[in-house]
Amino acid sequence: MNTAVEVKNVTMKFNMSKEKIDSIKEYFVKLVKGNLLYTEFTALDSVSFDVKKGEVFGIVGLNGSGKSTLLKVVSGILKPSTGQAKVFGNISPLIELGAGFDPDLTARENIYLNGYVLGHTKKYIDEKFDSIVEFAELEEFLDVPIKNFSSGMVARLGFSIATIVKPDILIVDEILSVGDYKFQEKCEKRIKEMMAGGTTVIIVSHSITQIERLCNTVLWLEKGKMKMIGDTNEVCNAYRNGN
Amino acid sequence: MKQYLTNFLKYKSLLWNLVVRDLKIKYRRSVLGFAWSILNPLLMMIVITAVFQNLFRTNIENFPIYYLTGYLFFSFVTESTNLAMTSIIGSASLIKKVYIPKYIFPLEKCIFSFVNMLFSFIATIIVMLVLKVPITPTFFAFPIPMLYLFVFSVGLSFFLAAANVFFRDVAHLYSVFTTAWMYLTPIFYPMEMLPEFMVEVVTFNPLYHYILYFRALVLGNHIPDLRTNMICIGFSVIMLILGLIFFKKKQDKFILYV
Numbered sequence: 136m137n138t139a140v141e142v143k144n145v146t147m148k149f150n151m152s153k154e155k156i157d158s159i160k161e162y163f164v165k166l167v168k169g170n171l172l173y174t175e176f177t178a179l180d181s182v183s184f185d186v187k188k189g190e191v192f193g194i195v196g197l198n199g200s201g202k203s204t205l206l207k208v209v210s211g212i213l214k215p216s217t218g219q220a221k222v223f224g225n226i227s228p229l230i231e232l233g234a235g236f237d238p239d240l241t242a243r244e245n246i247y248l249n250g251y252v253l254g255h256t257k258k259y260i261d262e263k264f265d266s267i268v269e270f271a272e273l274e275e276f277l278d279v280p281i282k283n284f285s286s287g288m289v290a291r292l293g294f295s296i297a298t299i300v301k302p303d304i305l306i307v308d309e310i311l312s313v314g315d316y317k318f319q320e321k322c323e324k325r326i327k328e329m330m331a332g333g334t335t336v337i338i339v340s341h342s343i344t345q346i347e348r349l350c351n352t353v354l355w356l357e358k359g360k361m362k363m364i365g366d367t368n369e370v371c372n373a374y375r376n377g378n
Numbered sequence: 379m380k381q382y383l384t385n386f387l388k389y390k391s392l393l394w395n396l397v398v399r400d401l402k403i404k405y406r407r408s409v410l411g412f413a414w415s416i417l418n419p420l421l422m423m424i425v426i427t428a429v430f431q432n433l434f435r436t437n438i439e440n441f442p443i444y445y446l447t448g449y450l451f452f453s454f455v456t457e458s459t460n461l462a463m464t465s466i467i468g469s470a471s472l473i474k475k476v477y478i479p480k481y482i483f484p485l486e487k488c489i490f491s492f493v494n495m496l497f498s499f500i501a502t503i504i505v506m507l508v509l510k511v512p513i514t515p516t517f518f519a520f521p522i523p524m525l526y527l528f529v530f531s532v533g534l535s536f537f538l539a540a541a542n543v544f545f546r547d548v549a550h551l552y553s554v555f556t557t558a559w560m561y562l563t564p565i566f567y568p569m570e571m572l573p574e575f576m577v578e579v580v581t582f583n584p585l586y587h588y589i590l591y592f593r594a595l596v597l598g599n600h601i602p603d604l605r606t607n608m609i610c611i612g613f614s615v616i617m618l619i620l621g622l623i624f625f626k627k628k629q630d631k632f633i634l635y636v
Contacts, residue, residue, distance in 0.1 A: 149634065159547045211477035214630040239403055248399060251392035252476055 139304055139335040140186040140209055144218035147179040147204055147359075178204045180359045181218065186352075188303075191336045193350035193367065195343065195374050201359040202339045206308050209337065224303025224335075227253065238282035242273055242292060245281055249296045263299045270325075271295035291318060298325050304335045323349075347371050389482055396486040397493065415497030416504070419446060419453075423505065430566055438568050440511055440597060446502045447596055448565035450495055451523075451589050455531050456556050458491035462535030463542045463549060470636035480629045484539040488532050495524070502596075514599040523591040529614040530584055536621030540628045543635050563589065584613035 179201045186192045194202050207213040208220050236245050246267055250260040268274055271291040281289060298305070307326065326349070330336055340346050346353060346367070353370040355363040355377075362377075363370050405411040426449075427442050438444050462484035466473070469483050499520075506513060542548040563585045564572075572580065580586050587610050591602050 159545050162545070212474065213633060237399060237403075239406070240399065244399070244402075248395055251389075251395045252472065252478060254388050254392070256391055 137187055138185050139188045139190070139223055140192075140337070141221040141223075142182060142184050142205075142209065142218075143220070145179055145182045145205075145208055145215045145220055146177065146217045147201070147208060147213065148216045149176045149178055178359050179208070179215070182356075182359075182361055183218075184354060184361070184364055186304075186335055186337065188335055189330075189333050190352060191330055191338065191350045193346040193353040194337065194339045194356060195341075195346060195353060195370070196356035196362075199358075200356040202356055203308060204359075205356065206306055206337065206339060210306055222304060225254075225300075226304040226306065227297055227300055227302035236281050236289065236293070239280055241278045241280050242284070243277045245292070246296060249293070253297065253300070255300065267292075267295045267299050270299070270321075287315070287318070294322055294325075298322075298329070301329065301332060302334060304337070305329060307336065307338045307340075343371055343375065385479060389479055392478070393482055393486055393489070396482070397490050400486070400490045401493065412497065415494055416501045419449060419498040419501040420505070422449065423501075426566055440509065442505050442509060443502065443511055443597060444593065445566050446505060447593050448563065448589050450498055450502060451527055451585060451592060452560060452563055452565050453498075454491055454495040454527065455534075455585060456560075457494065458488045458531045459535050459538055460552070460556075461487035461491060463538040463552065466539045466543050466632055467636050473633055473636060480632060481536065481625060484535040484625075485532060488528065488535050491531075492524075492528055506596075511597070516595045516599050516601050519595050519601055520592065523588050523595070523610070526591070526610045526614045527585075527588045530588070530617045533614070533617030533619070533621035536618075536625040540625045540632075543628070543632050559583070559585070562586075565589070584610075584617070587613065 182201075182205065194205065196202050204213065208215050209222065210226055211220075211222070237248060240248065246264065247257070247260055250263075251257075268277065271288075271294075273288060273292060276284070276288070281292075284292075305326070326336065330349075336349075338346065338349060350367050352365065353367050353374075354361065355370050355374050363373055405414065408414060410417065423442050423446050426445050430445075431441060465483035465487050466480065472478060473480065503513075505511075538548060538552060562580055562583050564580070569577065569580075587606065591606060591610060594600055594602050
């Protein structure tokens with residue numbers, strides 16, 4: 136078994152209704168009038184690729200090319216309209232830092248809650264608690280409710296919790312652009328450590344230099360279609376020239 | 379099936395901790411904290427008892443207990459289903475960003491309300507001791523109707539939570555429905571007060587059966603027969619299955635509507 140992620144013919148279609156219908160009255164009015172038709176929007180169009188174990192896989196593309204949708208499909212948040220995405224191993228999605236934080240709870244309580252959201256046990260979080268706090272540099276603010284935190288502090292805490300596990304597959308969506316340069320460096324170092332430890336990483340970034348620095352293989356998406364896949368330099372050069 | 383079970387076990391600690399979180403948040407800013415769960419039904423009981431024994435002159439034996447047992451069950455069902463109904467929409471930020479089995483959210487609200495009900499149950503026991511109502515052996519069978527009620531609520535919660543994602547009107551309709559439901563449930567009136575055709579109608583109300591069962595244990599000192607048990611189980615299981623099927627069918631589309 137050498138594959139970490141297997142994406143087969145994934146197509147993701149959204150019903151893009153012109154206005155959002157969420158009341159029964161609107162629904163019936165539209166139904167009677169016969170214009171309950173949706174314009175269908177294809178966010179991903181038969182995308183297939185494999186990510187090997189230990190590989191660092193980059194995804195590039197313009198805004199709206201389907202990068203985030205693809206990550207959501209891989210992490211199981213979205214179910215594709217057709218095709219399937221298989222993941223071998225446990226996955227830690229960093230799609231948004233601090234998803235699942237409760238503003239009314241303290242940092243300490245949120246560390247536990249967020250750990251549970253990611254599917255960890257209490258014992259595991261107990262063990263890792265100190266290193267999470269240390270990495271986030273929030274020792275003094277442990278018993279302060281998150282709502283009083285600055286957004287940088289929240290991001291630090293979120294990153295620290297999500298990366299404390301050694302996941303088999305780490306998904307990173309643009310998050311390396313949060314925080315100050317010092318923290319960004321720290322994050323990148325942490326990700327490099329993981330890569331050295333054999334973790335498969337999927338990165339989405341607009342920073343082409345970052346992709347070049349980190350990735351082995353790059354996929355270029357354009358309007359939901361696969362434009363190019365292959366060696367980092369080759370794809371990155373083509374992407375630069377293509378835009 | 380095995381896959382579902384391992385997945386559930388993985389998120390078991392999340393489920394439990396969401397319940398703890400809700401309890402913490404509920405009582406965080408109140409001075410008396412958890413005592414409110416006991417005080418609230420006690421105060422309600424005093425008001426209702428005063429109104430009904432003086433104004434309407436009901437002659438139900440042990441009226442405070444009669445009322446509290448009905449109130450306990452009815453408020454559990456309405457609280458759990460109402461919280462569960464908005465639980466999916468309320469967790470939109472989570473659902474969009476992390477994979478979590480979605481049934482966790484309505485289920486969590488039901489467990490949270492169940493814990494609240496157990497607190498309020500303490501109030502009932504206190505009143506029983508104060509009024510010197512004898513605690514009979516059958517009293518200790520109380521977990522049985524509570525379990526039936528819980529299963530029923532979970533089923534209804536699944537249904538409402540899923541429906542409310544697609545049509546927000548469900549919440550408005552349901553609030554009207556619960557008002558009607560309250561009057562169709564013998565919480566503070568005796569069954570004899572109802573006209574004959576209404577008695578027929580009320581027997582289709584699952585809550586009526588659960589509350590009668592509960593009262594039989596607490597006040598009547600007898601355990602209901604097999605037939606009553608079958609009716610209760612029937613209502614619970616059918617509701618659970620319907621709720622689960624509907625929820626499962628719709629859950630992959632939640633993310634597009636929340």
